[in-house]
Amino acid sequence: MRLNALIVEDEYLAREELTYLIEKYSTINIVAAFDDGLDAFKFLQSNQVDIVFLDINIPSIDGMLLARNIAQFLHKPKIVFTTAYKEHAVDAFELEAVDYLLKPLNEQRVIGLLTKLQQHVQAQQPITNIRNNTVNLLHNNRIHVTAVSDICCAIANEKVTDVYTAKGRFVAQMTMSELMLRLPSSDFFRCHRSYCININDVKEIIPWVNSTYMIKLAHIEQHIPVSRSNLKAFRCLMKL
CATH class of the missing domain: 3.40.50.2300 (Response regulator)
Known part of the structure; x- marks a missing residue:
């Protein structure tokens, strides 16, 4: 390990x-x-x-x-x-x-x-x-056993978390904080209180207002914000 x-x-x-x-x-x-x-x-x-x-x-x-x-x-x-x-x-x-x-x-x-x-x-x-290599995600009333490496990003949604892969949107029946416990910190970064990204899926880093950034991922259309409180950590992580 x-x-x-x-x-x-x-x-x-x-x-x-x-x-x-x-x-x-x-x-x-x-x-x-x-x-x-x-x-x-x-x-x-x-x-x-x-x-x-x-x-x-x-x-x-x-x-x-x-x-x-x-x-x-x-x-x-x-x-x-x-x-x-x-x-x-x-x-x-x-x-x-x-x-x-x-x-x-x-x-x-x-x-x-x-x-x-x-x-x-x-x-x-x-x-x-102890982190598993997979996480159970819901879609159309079915449980999909998903490799964590397939996750592009996650978005907090009250007591559950919306998880996006190249195949679409799924739901993890846990909070964002609970999901983060299942994900390797070498690959996933919580760039905002409500957003987590797979840093291996980052395609573009777009300068934004107040010296922050928007992140464009390789496999989903939605842009992900970097909060000001996580800006320094993000710059360090991405060597900006």
Whole structure:
């Protein structure tokens, strides 16, 4: 299983170094990186990851407070603190952090951590994070067992979710948040409170009002909006 990670680090060079080491020595997929705690928190409210590499002294919400908020999530990613300060180590491990890396980073230390992370997350992955390859969708009073990779996008519709594939519109008998638990975060992004897209189906990204975007997908006609609150995460994800 390939793990998905988020980096929260306000120093550009430190962020680039950590990204380089993760990509060189592991198969961990970095889905996004933020230099601000509040932006990271908003992203995590709508998107699941397995690991968060978290600096402590970051803008808006410091790393310790962000970790405490993450600990309240139904799906709790593993936390790795990366910081230049030793004094927060006790608090970090009380929050069940997997590790506490001091800057400047030691390459061998990071390599050992990446191996441990792969083993640790796989061994303790909660049942709520187990994702199936299919989801049951309704159409014309029939249940269609649908591969998640066939889903182009999903749109919230009160207590159910309208799901679109290349074959048309179906209904998932669950909320958008419940559906997101079934979808791999490496492929699906909640670009708006009411919309989720399969990033592999994105055909065009159209600049829109207030510096936002509209998304044109390959297999459906409807354009999908990106909300302002998800704009930074979207740009990071799509490398804009």
